[in-house]
Amino acid sequence: MISRSTEIKAQFYDLDPMNIVWHGNYARFLEQARCELLDHIGFNYLQMAATSYAWPIVDMRTKYIRPIRFGQRITVTATLVEWENRLRIDYRIADAETGAVLTKAQTTQMAVHITTGETAFESPAPLLEAVRRAAG
Amino acid sequence: MISRSTEIKAQFYDLDPMNIVWHGNYARFLEQARCELLDHIGFNYLQMAATSYAWPIVDMRTKYIRPIRFGQRITVTATLVEWENRLRIDYRIADAETGAVLTKAQTTQMAVHITTGETAFESPAPLLEAVRRAAG
Amino acid sequence: MISRSTEIKAQFYDLDPMNIVWHGNYARFLEQARCELLDHIGFNYLQMAATSYAWPIVDMRTKYIRPIRFGQRITVTATLVEWENRLRIDYRIADAETGAVLTKAQTTQMAVHITTGETAFESPAPLLEAVRRAAG
Amino acid sequence: MISRSTEIKAQFYDLDPMNIVWHGNYARFLEQARCELLDHIGFNYLQMAATSYAWPIVDMRTKYIRPIRFGQRITVTATLVEWENRLRIDYRIADAETGAVLTKAQTTQMAVHITTGETAFESPAPLLEAVRRAAG
Numbered sequence A, B, C, D: 001m002i003s004r005s006t007e008i009k010a011q012f013y014d015l016d017p018m019n020i021v022w023h024g025n026y027a028r029f030l031e032q033a034r035c036e037l038l039d040h041i042g043f044n045y046l047q048m049a050a051t052s053y054a055w056p057i058v059d060m061r062t063k064y065i066r067p068i069r070f071g072q073r074i075t076v077t078a079t080l081v082e083w084e085n086r087l088r089i090d091y092r093i094a095d096a097e098t099g100a101v102l103t104k105a106q107t108t109q110m111a112v113h114i115t116t117g118e119t120a121f122e123s124p125a126p127l128l129e130a131v132r133r134a135a136g
Helices: A023-041 A045-049 A125-135 B023-041 B045-049 B125-135 C023-041 C045-049 C125-135 D023-041 D045-049 D125-135
Strands: A003-009 A057-064 A073-082 A087-095 A101-109 A111-113 B003-009 B057-064 B073-082 B087-095 B101-109 B111-113 C003-009 C057-064 C073-082 C087-095 C101-109 C111-113 D003-009 D057-064 D073-082 D087-095 D101-109 D111-113
Touching (some): A023 A045, A023 A073, A023 A087, A023 A125, B003 B023, B023 B073, B023 B125, B073 B101, C023 C045, C023 C057, C023 C073, C023 C087, C023 C101, D023 D045, D023 D057, D023 D073, D023 D087
Antiparallel strands (some): A057 A101, A073 A087, A087 A101, B073 B087, C003 C073, C057 C101, C057 D057, D057 D101, D087 D101
16 A cells, blocks of 8 residues: 655644634645655656646545644545546544544546546556556 | 525636646535525524534535636535434535536534534434424 | 725635634635726736736735624725736725725735746736726 | 744645745745744743733735745744734745745734723733743
8 A cells, every 4th residue: 555644733724713623624634645645656746747637636525523623733644545547545634642533535536638638537657657666 | 405506706716726726625615505505594603603512514525527717607506405413415516607517515514512522413403493494 | 096896705714713704815805806806907817818927916915904704795895006017906895884994905916927937127018008998 | 033933845735827826825824933933932822812812913914025836845934023012923934945035924913802802002911921931
């Protein structure tokens, strides 16, 4: 399993009137961990942009188990679970100190050809090669 | 079915470097439509805050079908689909002009007692009454 | 004076733990009003993008006079005050009902040549012509 | 001078269609550095909340000198410059590698009594004591 963790500290601007991180802000936490994972694989945003494909997010699911509070340090772990036909990444957010699981999430990305706008039903070669190198 | 639609115009600040609305910003669109729906039901954020329960989002899923672009007018429709044990709302985002479906989403909220922090496994009376009034 | 007003309703996602709109979110309100003004002038983001210049914001100042609360309807008025050498827009946010002034702000944009990255010390012709047409 | 620096890495979600950090997102960078400074002084959001006063931002100014790009590491330095009558903090954002100055900014906060809503024209004792301890 190719996996990568990032530590983030919840900020004041993340909070809502309930004094917990607003649910919509988790997309930023997931993206930060996803970018660390894709950096590690060697297929980050700049490397993607050098191919003929963009990789928009086509599905995102988040299960909020326990709230995140001001100043709380969290560990966001992103794990690559599918890459042959689409790019699926699973996430787990845990309290950085106690390890208690706070959130589970997943995102799915599809390769879309930049000029034709067509969806690729098999992942283009640059991703497959990058995953092979990172796994090997 | 209790349902409510809101029209939103995608702004520059919603966009990412791909010139489409960043996937994480859809949570704002959904919330705006959800608030219109809860206003209509008579159970908005201020009315919730007057009860002993908060209603955090415990699950959110978004399926991104077609991208949203700068200046595009979208119609976000929120529909109440469950309320007896938890509050589940389904969303559909369509192009305001052509009606083409752009996004489908759902959120689930649970009632949590403000002082004890305990989850209520049946919806507290104020929500049930509000739904009954709005439906009747 | 070329001026344009937009009405906005403060949303739940705009709020911070003090139950008022978080100060950093005002940049969105200003941008929405600025885009309406530039649309009216005929020099919006897409029309800008068709020239050789981008117009980054080089200075922004905001004076927060009274807080904005959940559900409050505000009128954001953007007024063009300079355009010959740089683009300066002044903003006033007022309560949509009472007219009470809530915020004053200003933004300054400079034309930067897209390929050379050089700042233009006089506004390029397309802006000057658009302003002349809108003023006449 | 009481001063504190924070390193931040610009994320994909910070970017706008020009491929630079959207100007409105700098408020988050400033707040993160301000919180580090206030933590160091011993007067952070939680410590503020334990007094009778809130400290809303009443003025914010940002001068954008050079853009910030994807993945760029920046150092945000917050310096306390006034505290006797109001809380003024100056900021400087520099490239973490080259030290080139990218942004200058300032925020002003006033103490507002939580129950009466009245502005305090001299800083309440808890801030003055915290600054004295941090300076000494």
